[in-house]
Amino acid sequence: MISITNLILVFLFGSLISYLLTKANKVLGSIFNFLLTAYALYFLWNIEVGRSEKLFNIFSNVQGSLTVTNLGKFFSLVSFLVLAFVAFFVIDWIRFKPRSYAAFNAFYLLMAGGSLGVFFANDLITLYVFWEIAVLASFLIIPMGDESSKKAAVTYAVMSALGSYMYLFAAFSILNRYGVISFKEVSINLLNEASIGYKWFVILFIAAAGIVKSGIFPLHTWLRKAYGGSPDAFTAAFSGQLSKLGSYVLAISLAVFPTVKMFSPLYQGVPTLNYILIWLGNISIILGTFMAIRQNDMKQLIAYSSVANGGYILVGLATLDSIGFAGGLFHVFNHAIISVMVFLSFAVVILRTGTSKIDEMGGLIWRMPMTFVTYLVGIISLAGIPPTSGFISKWMIFNTLVRHGMFVTAAIAFIGSVGSFLYVFRPLAGVFLGQLKKKHYDLKEASIIMLIPMLLMVALTVLLGVYPKPILDLIVSVETELGIKPLEHAGTIIKTPLGSWNTITVFIMFAVGFIIAFILYLLFPKAKKVELTNQYTGGEFLYNYDLYHYATGFYRFIERLYDKHPSFEKLYEMIGVFFKSIGDFVTGLIYKPSPSGYIFWISIVILILYWVRW
Amino acid sequence: MVYYISFILIGIGIYGILTQKNLFKFLVSLTIIDTAINIFIISLGYIEGKDVPIYSKYTPVANFVDPLPQALVLTAIVIGVGTLALGASLLVRVYEKYETLEVEEIAVKEARK
Amino acid sequence: MTALLIAIPLLTAFLFVPFKEKAKFILPIIVLINIVLLFNLSINSVEAMGGWKAPFGIVLVLDSASFYTLLVVNIIFLIISLIPQITENGFSILLLILLASTNGLILTGDIFNSFVFLEITAAAAYIIASLKKNYYGAYKYLIVGSIAGGFYLLGAIYSYVGTGSLNFADISLNLNSSFLPFVSLMLFIGLAVETKILPLAGWVPDVYASGSPLTPAILGTGVTFTMMYLLGRIFITIFNGYFLDVLYIFGLLTLILAEIAAFRQEKLLKALAFSSIAQAGLVLSTISLNTYDAIKAGYFHLLNDATAKIILFVIAATVVGNFMKNKTAGISFSIASFSLIGFPIFAGFRSKLLILQSSFEKGDYLLPTVLLFSTIIEAAYLLKWNVRLWHNENEETKQIPWNIVLITLILALLIIFIGIFPDLYLKVSENITDGLMNYKAYVTTVLGGM
Amino acid sequence: MRRVFALLISLGLILFFVNSLSILPEYGNVELSKVSNAYINKSVNGNNEKVKFGESKDLEDGAANVVTSIVVDYRSFDTLGEVTVLFTSALGVGLILHGFKRKTYGRLPNFILRVSVGILLPLILLFGVYVFVHGHLTPGGGFPGGTIIAAGILLLYLSNEEFDLSKTSKFVESYAGSLYIVVGLVGLAIGGVFLINFLPTGVVGDLFSAGIVPIVYILIGFKVGAELSGVIADLYREG
Amino acid sequence: MITVGYFLIAFGAFFYFLGGLGILRMPDVYNRLQAGTKATTLGSFSVILGVGLVNLDYLPKALVIIAFIALTNPVGSSVLARASYLKGIKPTDKTKVDEYKGGDEK
Amino acid sequence: MSVVNYIYFILVGFGVLFSFLRILLGPTSADRVAALDTLNVVLTGTIVFLALVFNNGLYLDIALVYGLLSFIETVVISRFLEGKK
């Protein structure tokens, strides 16, 4: 078995090979990508926890190293599951990409390599290094998407930089204060740290990187445009894999650095800091849900849903409760798979129709039934409807919230769940149901190559919804490692103080329900199909489809509630404008049209320095 | 007194640069400042009752003012001349390009581009 | 022998006056000779010009700081000289003069002599600044540069009055402390203009963004490096840390303000010019921390900045349109940008780490904060420009010459190499730091056992 | 308002300088620095005798004009730099004004000026040469001498619509400058040090004294004359 | 000899004074030049010759300077007067005749 | 003969003062140049006189250089004033 370091290097240099291969033959390069990610997945499945490798000297006295932990293993498995599936999808998808395809594949591997390093980094700075590699690689892929992606990429990079640099600042502060950076030693030092303020600063600053990456309020604004604009297949990996780096860092800052032991509990064993993070998660849930509802672009819609789901994950992790934390981790897995299903089916739709606007489509179920099924299962899981695995994780989180008496939070999480019904239904109805447009009559279903990963994900989701044991086992080992009371489960039965959950029973119940519903559907007469253009009014034919597309103003009644809402997106835009005006001011200050200005400054500097200093 | 004169000349030069709007006058002000600095340096080497630092039949043995500032000023003057020539040639070109040496008119023409 | 580093390029420049156009062929050879010669000189030697010993005559001091600075600057000249396309007819003779004067500035142990070389450098710089018909910009530079030169001269004279000597080492030993404020203030004004410290760096955007690749490529790298060295020599070695607190504040202000201004620019070259100002500010405030690690980090970053800036400026001024038809150049450009922003793998990351570590070590939290904040701004505009240059399609694009592509690519690979194995640059900056900080050794070397 | 500000700033700067008077010696009451003392007594390398005009022989430096002995001997390296500044400027003026033609006024040249310059010119040149040949003995030297020569050329430009400087000046400039460095290099070869005064220094005050000093000053005279003439020629052009 | 020399110096100084006064009092540039040139030329002759007489060592060079001034001073004034005229600087209103009009044409 | 020195410097002092006034008053640039030219001649003579005052013949050389340069100054400025046709 090769070392992790070598595997990472294989990815980093593999990106060059991938570039050349793809340049020569698109499919070949993509197959290479798939094989590499698939091998990594296999490698990670078999990797033994506790392995440690020296990496490089960061400073003469500080050594960077890699260590395999259960937490890292869990996250990396989830990641490479997503990466491998998306890579498989890309094998066919990339044939339709006219430019930048070679760079796409190269950066894809670069991102994978970076992520691998992040999950096995043993210290703050090594993590940062790989983190930035992954960020850079993803930044490079984003602008290969549509027009809006150019700006989105920069916004993404800036927000990432904000998070990363807060993290880096904290990391160096720690290095300077304790002389160590490995997670284990740092957490020991933090436990003995006398200054409460310092602990707050460190944890919040480190968490900042995770907050940005997983799109938690208030640093979520980059997400809509970045997901919406980036290349369609990549969005799946972006949401399914890359955002999980954020969750990973959040898990580290909350559990590896044991906040429970560092801060006195505020309520029911949950420390203040965690409470604050839970509230950030709450807001993200609300915000993501309600913003998703009003999107017309299906990718941007699910992008907002990612904000909400990032919120769920954070809420789960921040409880630091046996079941809550497990729920958070489980949701990491679920959301990863859901993202792949949803965004890959979107990728197919966009590939075939050339648009991502909901109101420009309709009735695609008749042309792309398999894609529809993938999306359907994806959103069922997303909405947390049993018997999918999406329900289990949400249920674990609800359970914990209720148990800890956080009823407001629980209510919010519930509202978010209900809201998700609303938004996932909009693409469902707008894109797949309803009238098929004339121009879409000749559309074809996705190719076999594309369908394989999509349908495998469908199967996986249902399977794990029924039999979540493999995941739960992994989660238990993580919790054990982190000193959190491990989840009690018996393969398909999850035990909680509020009762237990038997996945098989639930599955059977729902399966029966579905069958009955389907029979009913077949029995009852169907509505007559009408051509959309056959509408007329006052003797005039109407050609303005959009006005009559029923996805237009779909949730107008809800949207009216918050039409003129204050938003952080606007706030950041304002900050941008503010900086530009400062920029103008500074430019004007320094850069003068006449030499007088320069001499003015020389004189002023002399006068000020002289009179101030001496 | 000489110190004050050179300081005032520096002040005049600075004032000139701060208030002028004609590019040529900047060069003039610059020259004033240069000259003032040179006067100042020379005066720093002046010793009352002493002679120009040249052994000659008029002053066969040393009874000289400080020769070093003079030597330095000689260098500074030549450097100043060089700068002046460069500035002048640049002005010729500026005038050729904008047909004016007024700062504001140039700014207008630049903005129009 | 040390004097040959100045004499050879100067002699060549004089000889080639009647055949200015031919100078571009001789330039690389001369630079190469200089580098070879440099390696044959012994470190920690003092050479008295005309045989007049310090403090009476002018001495050239070759210690580890000046040796390595010379090495860096001469290599920069070598790189530039290998791109003859960017030197317009006759301008390469100016590079010979500039080479002589920067070498002189680095070697000289005499404050008035440094003024003279400063003025040569400035004169050559004004002329180079006038490339691409940028006469007005060059004129503005000339005015501000001359005033600054005047203050530097005054500083030199004041130190003469306060010491009775013009020798650096002598000044360092004997300068009457009542002179320190005046002398350091005046020298600071003189150097601030050339080292691009705000608010005295207003000339930079005009000069660097004229569209000529040569102007920023040489002024923003070789000359800047020389000036930063001189600044270090004066304020660290000679004044032994006096005044550095002021430099620290000015450096920070420069860093943050220039980044904000760069963010606002609508022309790439102007943005790069402001970025160049900002990086100078960063280096300045880092070395102002006046610890071994900080100074090392400062010069290390200066090296990285120079490497990146050559690539950025040369490509930005030669590539019209987008990178898709000039992919290699585009990749080099992006690598240089990433290095400036400080992404891992790239050299700039290393310097950022070193700066952060050294400032934390000093107990300074302000510099890291400002640095990280300004890096975000820098990332914003550099990445924006990268995206624009890679992904705009409508502009027409010309192929750029192979040697520019090759040289920038080699430099870009160097950036990655340094990012992974930083020892080469570290060694250089350690040696520079050693030389600059070892105040006693300098004085003893120059003045003998005084 | 702008003027008031400018006035305040200028006054502030003047005040800044005036404040520095507290550390400066009183005017006319300066103490000769140790360096200058050594220069005047020609004792950098340890000569304890008093220097006497027309008598002292074979000193470390033989120039009667102490300023010259500083400029061309003790601090000759500065002067090389100074020459380079001028050289660079002359070069720059040429590069900047490249492509221009000789300026004309389009009117009858001034008869009186033309004729008088015709008579004066050789005398001006002679005087210029006189000044730099005696640079080590009398006030003056290569820079004023060269300037005088260039002034003569300027007069020629002013009085004559056709005159244009020949290429010869470029060669004069080039060779004079190069020879300066060559003199320095010869010193390096003979004495092991760049710009060392390797010729006998003679008797203080003698025309043939001071070693390389008069030679260098003559070279400088030619170079400066040629350079300034070149600058004049270039500035006397138009697009 | 020395007395004569000093007398000449004092005499010359008086004409220097007159030259300055003429420059100040005369109404236009042409008249100013008239007064200034004549007075300063004679003044210079007198002063410089006086210096040469007081110290005979200086006499040769003094004569060179006198010759030089004799040649350049009137030329300078002529050149300036012509330039003023060509630039169009108006003479005083008292000026009656102008026979120079168009004198510079080829 | 310090009496002569006094006489000389008082008379010449007034001459210089008057010229200065004219330089300041103008009104045209030609007037200023005329005054400057006069002033320069006076100064040339005065430098010669200084040779006597300081008993140093080197001033004669200086006077010659000064005289030459001031003549050229006048000619240059005149040529500049005259302008193009």
Next chain:
Amino acid sequence: MNFSVFLVSYFTWMILTSFTDVKELIVGFFVSLVISIVMKKYYRIKFDVKFPIRVIKFVFVYLPVFIWEMIKANFDVAFRVLSPSLPINPGFVKIKTNLKKDSSKLALANSITLTPGTLTLDVKEDTLFIHWISVKTLDEEEKKKKIGGIFEKILKGVFE
């Protein structure tokens, strides 16, 4: 090489160096030689057999008259400047001259400039343009006599 240039230069050199030093004479010889070679194109005075006579005439005839006229001129200036009414009656006049050589015309122009009430502005062929501080007549012959008068005759003797 131009011999007259050489002579004038060498003579000037000797005055400048006070005829003292043999080394100076040697150096001066070479300097004058070079200048006379370089300057052959630009010099205006030619030496011939009549040269000594000309010098004698110049020194003993021209100079006394010139100096006398100049002193007169200065008292004229003194009178005008010092009198409160500033008695002037200026004008620009032209006079014809018979002198042919450039150098003699220059001498005439300079002489006129330095003598009472007149200032030469320009010379064009045989015409001198003069600023006259008190115009007394506009008659050609009388003008010529009053302004150029004696000098023209003397200069003809000296130069031509």
